[in-house]
Amino acid sequence: xxxxxxxxxxxxxxxxxxxxxxxxxxxxxxxxxxxxxxxxxxxxxxxxxxxxxxxxxxxxxxxxxxxxxxxxxxxxxxxxxxxxxxxxxxxxxxxxxxxxxxxxxxxxxxxxxxxxxxxxxxxxxxxxxxxxxxxxxxxxxxxxxxxxxxxxxxxxxxxxxxxxxxxxxxxxxxxxxxxxxxxxxxxxxxxxxxxxxxxxxxxxxxxxxxxxxxxxxxxxxxxxxxxxxxxxxxxxxxxxxxxxxxxxxxxxxxxxxxxxxxxxxxxxxxxxxxxxxxxxxxxxxxxxxxxxx
Amino acid sequence: xxxxxxxxxxxxxxxxxxxxxxxxxxxxxxxxxxxxxxxxxxxxxxxxxxxxxxxxxxxxxxxxxxxxxxxxxxxxxxxxxxxxxxxxxxxxxxxxxxxxxxxxxxxxxxxxxxxxxxxxxxxxxxxxxxxxxxxxxxxxxxxxxxxxxxxxxxxxxxxxxxxxxxxxxxxxxxxxxxxxxxxxxxxxxxxxxxxxxxxxxxxxxxxxxxxxxxxxxxxxxxxxxxxxxxxxxxxxxxxxxxxxxxxxxxxxxxxxxxxxxxxxxxxxxxxxxxxxxxxxxxxxxxxxxxxxxxxxxxxxxxxxxxxxxxxxxxxxxxxxxxxxxx
Numbered sequence: 001x002x003x004x005x006x007x008x009x010x011x012x013x014x015x016x017x018x019x020x021x022x023x024x025x026x027x028x029x030x031x032x033x034x035x036x037x038x039x040x041x042x043x044x045x046x047x048x049x050x051x052x053x054x055x056x057x058x059x060x061x062x063x064x065x066x067x068x069x070x071x072x073x074x075x076x077x078x079x080x081x082x083x084x085x086x087x088x089x090x091x092x093x094x095x096x097x098x099x100x101x102x103x104x105x106x107x108x109x110x111x112x113x114x115x116x117x118x119x120x121x122x123x124x125x126x127x128x129x130x131x132x133x134x135x136x137x138x139x140x141x142x143x144x145x146x147x148x149x150x151x152x153x154x155x156x157x158x159x160x161x162x163x164x165x166x167x168x169x170x171x172x173x174x175x176x177x178x179x180x181x182x183x184x185x186x187x188x189x190x191x192x193x194x195x196x197x198x199x200x201x202x203x204x205x206x207x208x209x210x211x212x213x214x215x216x217x218x219x220x221x222x223x224x225x226x227x228x229x230x231x232x233x234x235x236x237x238x239x240x241x242x243x244x245x246x247x248x249x250x251x252x253x254x255x256x257x258x259x260x261x262x263x264x265x266x267x268x269x270x271x272x273x274x275x276x277x278x279x280x281x282x283x284x285x286x287x288x289x290x291x292x293x
Numbered sequence: 294x295x296x297x298x299x300x301x302x303x304x305x306x307x308x309x310x311x312x313x314x315x316x317x318x319x320x321x322x323x324x325x326x327x328x329x330x331x332x333x334x335x336x337x338x339x340x341x342x343x344x345x346x347x348x349x350x351x352x353x354x355x356x357x358x359x360x361x362x363x364x365x366x367x368x369x370x371x372x373x374x375x376x377x378x379x380x381x382x383x384x385x386x387x388x389x390x391x392x393x394x395x396x397x398x399x400x401x402x403x404x405x406x407x408x409x410x411x412x413x414x415x416x417x418x419x420x421x422x423x424x425x426x427x428x429x430x431x432x433x434x435x436x437x438x439x440x441x442x443x444x445x446x447x448x449x450x451x452x453x454x455x456x457x458x459x460x461x462x463x464x465x466x467x468x469x470x471x472x473x474x475x476x477x478x479x480x481x482x483x484x485x486x487x488x489x490x491x492x493x494x495x496x497x498x499x500x501x502x503x504x505x506x507x508x509x510x511x512x513x514x515x516x517x518x519x520x521x522x523x524x525x526x527x528x529x530x531x532x533x534x535x536x537x538x539x540x541x542x543x544x545x546x547x548x549x550x551x552x553x554x555x556x557x558x559x560x561x562x563x564x565x566x567x568x569x570x571x572x573x574x575x576x577x578x579x580x581x582x583x584x585x586x587x588x589x590x591x592x593x594x595x596x597x598x599x600x601x602x603x604x605x606x607x608x609x610x611x612x613x614x615x616x617x618x619x
Contacts, residue, residue: 079316082338082357083331088377089340090326101335104296104606110565110575110614 031058039067114280212260213288214269219243220279221251231278232258236265257288296579297335299605301328306599308350309588312357317374318588318597319360320605323347327362329374332590332597335607341372343379350391350444354398359420361401363389369403371424380424386411391444394420395451400432402454402468404442413442415456417468435471438464444490448513449497455513457487457501465516475516482518483509488528494535494591502528508542510568522566529585536593537615538568543584543598563587563598567619574617579606 031050039045047063075083216228225241232238243256260266266287274285302322310319311332318332325344330337346366353360353374360372365388371381383389387408394401400417407413417433440459448455453474454466461484463477477483483503492499498519502508504527510520526544533540543563562576563584582601589596595609 075316076314078357079314082316082375085338085375087337087339088375089328089342091337091339100299100301100337101330102298102300104298104579106295106579108294108296108577108579108608110294110577110611110617111562112575113573 043067210259211289212263212266214258214260214266215255215286215288216258216273217255217284217286218281219252219254219256219283220281221254223252223256223279225256228256228258231273232260232269235260235269235272237261294577294608294611296577297607299330299335299337299607300603301330301337301340301605302326302603304347304603305582305601306586306603306605307348309586309597309599309605310351310353311588311590311597312353312374313355313591314357315591317353317357318605318607319351319353320586320599321348321351321362322599322603324603325364325366327351327360329360330605330607332595332607335605339377341370341377341379343370343372343382344368346388349389350393352392352394352401354394356398359394359398361392361394361420363392363403365389367405369401369418371420371427381427383418383429385416387413390442391446393446395447397451400447400451402445402447404445404456404458406441412436413438413440413458415442415445415454415466417454433468433471435466437473438462440486443486443488446490446492446499449495455490455499457490459486461485461487461503461505463487463490463501463511463516477511477516478518483507485527489531491531491533491587493533498533500531500533500540502531502542502544504528506544508540508566510540520568520571522571524564526583529583530587530598532587532589532596533568534589534593534596535591536589539565539574540568541565541587541589541596543587545583545585545601561600563596570619572619574619577608580604 031052034047034049037046037048043066045065045067047065049061049063051059051061053059214232219228223243224245225243228241228243229238232241237260238258239261240259241256242258244253245251246253258266258269260269270285270287273283276283276285299320302320302324304323306320306322308321310321311317312319316332317338318330319327320330321327325346325348327341327344327348328337329339329341341360341362344362344364344366346364348362348364351360351362358374359380360374361369362372363369367385367388369383369385369389369392370379371383372379383403385403385405387405389403389405391404392401399420401420403416403418405411405414405416413436415433415435416431419428419430419432421427435454438456438458438460442456442458444458445454445456447453447468448465451468454468455463456466457463461482462479463482464473465475466472467474483501483505485503485505487501487503489502490499491501492513496513498510498512500508500510506524506527508522508524508528508531509518510522511517512519522540522542524542524544526546528542529545530543531540541563544561546561560578561580561582561584562578563580564576565574566572567574577598580598580600580602581604584598584600586599587596595607597605597607599605
C-alpha cells in the first residue's frame with residue numbers, strides 16, 4: 001500500500017524541506033534525506049539513505065563504515081592540493097563502490113627468519129624410541145599452556161574438563177572377553193570373540209577405530225604417511241594413517257589423520273605429541289571428532 | 294601490517310615510482326596504461342592513455358608535474374601528471390626500456406633495446422619548459438654494450454650516466470662526451486643479467502639486482518663492490534630504504550619450479566636485508582606471483598611492491614619496524 005502511494009507524485013503534499021536540488025523527473029524528492037551519523041569514538045560512520053528500487057518500492061540503504069586513522073602524515077601544501085585533483089583517464093567514471101583498492105583482510109607481518117639458536121627437533125628418521133624428556137613440550141589442554149604439567153596435573157583442572165571417560169569400554173571389553181572365556185576351552189571361539197591378544201573384540205575395535213582418529217595439524221610440507229606412522233606407532237598399533245596432499249604441488253597440506261587401534265594409545269599420543277616439535281614445526285595433535293564422551 | 298591491495302592493472306607490473314613528496318605512486322605494467330595512485334590510501338587518481346605496448350619504466354619530475362614513460366611501442370611519452378594529457382612523444386626504432394629524469398628535470402636518459410639489427414642505445418634528450426618547444430633531438434647517443442640495457446640512471450650532479458643490463462656489467466659513462474669511464478669488475482660483479490638498479494637518495498651508492506640470485510651494493514664514484522645480498526631466487530626488483538639501513542629485494546622464480554608452485558598461496562615475498570650487515574631481516578609475503586617492482590616511499594615509512602599477478606601492494610610499516618635490532 002505504501003509503495004503504491006509513493007509511486008504517485010503528490011505535488012500538493014510536498015514539503016520544501018524534502019526537496020533535493022536536481023531531481024526534476026524522478027520521485028526522489030519524496031524520499032527522506034540522507035542522514036550521516038558521523039564517526040563515533042570507535043570510528044564507525046553510518047550513512048542512511050533512501051532510494052527507489054526497480055519495482056518502485058522505497059528502499060532504505062544503511063552503510064556502515066569504519067573510519068580509521070592510519071597515522072599522522074606531514075603533507076606539503078602541494079601534496080594537499082594534489083589530493084583535490086580531478087580523476088582522469090580510466091578513473092573518471094569510478095564510483096565509490098569500485099573494488100580496485102582494498103585493504104587486505106590478512107594481517108601480514110615482516111617475518112623474521114628463525115634465529116640459529118632456536119630448538120630444532122630431531123627428525124623422525126632417527127627413530128623415536130622412548131621420547132626424550134627434553135624433546136617434548138608438555139602441553140596442558142585445560143589451561144593451554146605449554147608449560148610444566150600435563151592435563152591431568154593441571155592446577156586449573158576445574159576450568160574446562162574434557163570429559164574423557166572410558167567407563168563403558170572396559171566394562172564391555174570385560175563382558176566380551178568374559179563370554180568366550182566362560183564358554184570353556186572345548187567350544188570353538190571365533191577369532192573376533194577370542195580373549196587372547198586384543199583387549200577388545202575386533203568388532204568393537206573396528207567401530208571404535210574411527211573414534212580413535214587423531215587429527216594432526218601443522219605438518220611440514222614434506223611430511224608423508226610413513227613419517228606419521230613412524231611417529232605414532234610407538235604409542236600403539238596404528239590401523240590407518242592419512243596425510244592430505246595437494247595434488248597440484250605434491251606437498252602436504254599441513255594436516256593428516258592417524259587411526260589408532262586402541263583408544264588409550266590415541267589418548268597418550270595426543271598427550272605426548274601435542275606441541276611436539278617435528279621437522280621445525282610445532283605439531284598440533286587432537287581428537288579428530290569433537291571430543292567424544 | 295594491513296597492506297592495501299590495488300588491482301588496477303590487468304597484466305604484470307613492471308615498475309613503481311613514488312614522487313618526491315611521497316604522496317603519489319606511479320605504476321607501470323604490461324597493460325599499456327601507467328596509473329597514478331594516492332600513496333596514503335591507495336585510491337586511484339588516474340591513468341595515462343596513449344601507449345600501445347607494455348610500459349617498462351617511468352619517472353616523475355621534481356615538482357610532480359611531468360611524467361615520462363618508456364614503452365615497448367618504441368616511444369617515450371611525456372605527460373602532464375595532473376590531467377593525463379600526453380604532451381610529447383619521442384619515437385625510436387626499437388622498444389624503449391628505461392627512462393630517468395636528471396636532477397633539475399631538464400634532461401632525460403632513455404635506453405632502447407637491441408631490435409632488428411639496431412644495437413641497444415643510451416640516449417639523452419632535452420626536455421623543454423614549454424611542451425610546445427619540445428624537439429626530438431638527442432643531446433647524446435651512446436652505443437656499445439651488447440645485449441639489452443635494462444636500466445640507465447643519472448649519476449651525482451648529472452655528470453655521469455650509470456647503465457646496467459643483460460651483459461651483467463655496470464658501466465659509468467661521461468654524460469657530456471659519452472665516453473666510458475668505468476666498468477664493474479667481471480669476477481666480483483654479477484654473473485647474469487642485471488634486472489634492476491636503485492640509487493640511494495643522495496646517489497652515493499646504488500643497489501643492483503640480478504638473475505644470478507644476488508643483489509649487490511656499489512659505490513658510485515669508484516664502482517667498488519660494497520655488499521652482496523644472497524637470495525634463493527633470481528632478483529627482479531630492488532629498493533633502498535631512504536630512512537633506515539635496509540634494502541628490500543624482490544624476486545621471481547626459477548623456470549624449473551614454475552609448474553610445481555602453488556601460485557594461489559600468496560607465498561612470494563619481498564625480502565628485507567640489513568644494508569650494512571647483509572643479514573636477512575625478514576620477508577613480507579603476499580604476492581601470488583613473482584615480484585617485479587619495488588619502491589620505498591621517500592619518507593621511508595611505507596613501501597609498495599608490484600607483482601606478476603597484476604597487484605600493487607602498498608604497505609605502511611608497523612611501529613615495531615622502526616625499532617628492529619639485529
